Amino acid sequence: MERSEIETKMVDLLVEELGIEREKIAMGSKFEEDLEVDSLGVVELLMALEDNFDVNIPDEEAENISTVSEAVDIVAAKVNG
Amino acid sequence: MDPKVVLITGASRGIGRAVAEHFAALGHKIAINYAGNKAAAAEAAAAVQAAGGEALTVAADVGDSDAVAGLFETVGAEMGPVEILVNNAGITRDDLMLRMKVDQWDDVINTNLRSVYLCSKAALRGMLRAKWGRIISVGSVSGLSGNPGQANYAAAKAGIVGFSKSLAKEVGSRGITVNVVAPGFIATDMTAALGEDVTSSAAERIALGRLGTPQEVASAVGYLASDTASYITGQTIVVDGGLAL
Numbered sequence: 293m294e295r296s297e298i299e300t301k302m303v304d305l306l307v308e309e310l311g312i313e314r315e316k317i318a319m320g321s322k323f324e325e326d327l328e329v330d331s332l333g334v335v336e337l338l339m340a341l342e343d344n345f346d347v348n349i350p351d352e353e354a355e356n357i358s359t360v361s362e363a364v365d366i367v368a369a370k371v372n373g
Numbered sequence: 374m375d376p377k378v379v380l381i382t383g384a385s386r387g388i389g390r391a392v393a394e395h396f397a398a399l400g401h402k403i404a405i406n407y408a409g410n411k412a413a414a415a416e417a418a419a420a421v422q423a424a425g426g427e428a429l430t431v432a433a434d435v436g437d438s439d440a441v442a443g444l445f446e447t448v449g450a451e452m453g454p455v456e457i458l459v460n461n462a463g464i465t466r467d468d469l470m471l472r473m474k475v476d477q478w479d480d481v482i483n484t485n486l487r488s489v490y491l492c493s494k495a496a497l498r499g500m501l502r503a504k505w506g507r508i509i510s511v512g513s514v515s516g517l518s519g520n521p522g523q524a525n526y527a528a529a530k531a532g533i534v535g536f537s538k539s540l541a542k543e544v545g546s547r548g549i550t551v552n553v554v555a556p557g558f559i560a561t562d563m564t565a566a567l568g569e570d571v572t573s574s575a576a577e578r579i580a581l582g583r584l585g586t587p588q589e590v591a592s593a594v595g596y597l598a599s600d601t602a603s604y605i606t607g608q609t610i611v612v613d614g615g616l617a618l
Contacts, residue, residue: 336547
């Protein structure tokens with residue numbers, strides 16, 4: 293899967309699942325600081341990613357995700373790995 | 374309320390079974406977890422069906438993480454994600470502190486407290502997705518007032534209270550409530566094992582002058598699960614007939 297495709301889907305999920313304004317989202321955005329997603333929100337996003345991309349993101353890997361780009365990296369590695 | 378998937382741990386007898394029958398009468402789907410007594414679980418399932426609910430029995434040691442994973446997999450496949458979780462499974466291994474073996478401590482903490490962590494965590498995913506859920510754990514007045522010979526049991530039951538308050542704060546914004554029902558002396562196999570002398574002298578200390586019934590605890594659990602209790606979370610409701618006053 294193309295990285296751009298994952299990025300697009302990621303932004304859609306942030307808008308749909310967490311109610312973030314689309315204009316605020318950049319690849320470098322930090323979930324907690326820039327997008328005001330609380331820690332539980334990050335967990336919910338990961339669950340949505342697992343459902344949408346049919347991947348499994350273990351807790352140990354999830355702990356290292358702080359930006360949108362890092363979340364895309366993990367999904368890309370799982371989908372294309 | 375729409376029919377919900379209700380998982381009750383330790384539901385083959387006593388309070389757990391009464392909770393199962395209470396929810397069955399409301400038309401919910403009931404997953405009856407039990408540790409080892411298959412015959413009692415089958416009886417509980419028959420009672421649930423007679424009361425108008427769908428019943429599934431699943432054997433699992435809820436203190437064991439693999440067993441809990443299997444339990445939730447089975448319930449999920451057969452009935453769907455757990456929407457109401459009742460952490461009821463509990464054992465006692467009473468002894469005075471100076472005589473209490475480490476096994477007595479560990480067994481009680483595992484079955485009564487570790488199980489609450491394992492089952493609540495397993496149930497949370499589905500509840501977060503649904504943005505609705507009820508987690509109700511059965512505590513004890515022992516955990517609030519203490520009881521000689523029950524340091525292990527009281528520690529586990531007090532642990533449930535702190536656990537529930539913390540989790541209530543974590544997931545409250547997602548429509549999930551987490552509460553505790555703390556029974557006093559209830560007429561079950563667990564209290565019958567204490568002998569008549571103990572239970573009759575206990576009755577004298579109870580404002581209402583008698584032991585409670587499992588159904589009286591079940592109705593408090595049912596209340597916390599209902600839409601009527603939608604603004605109550607992190608609380609402990611004591612159902613003890615006025616024992617701990």
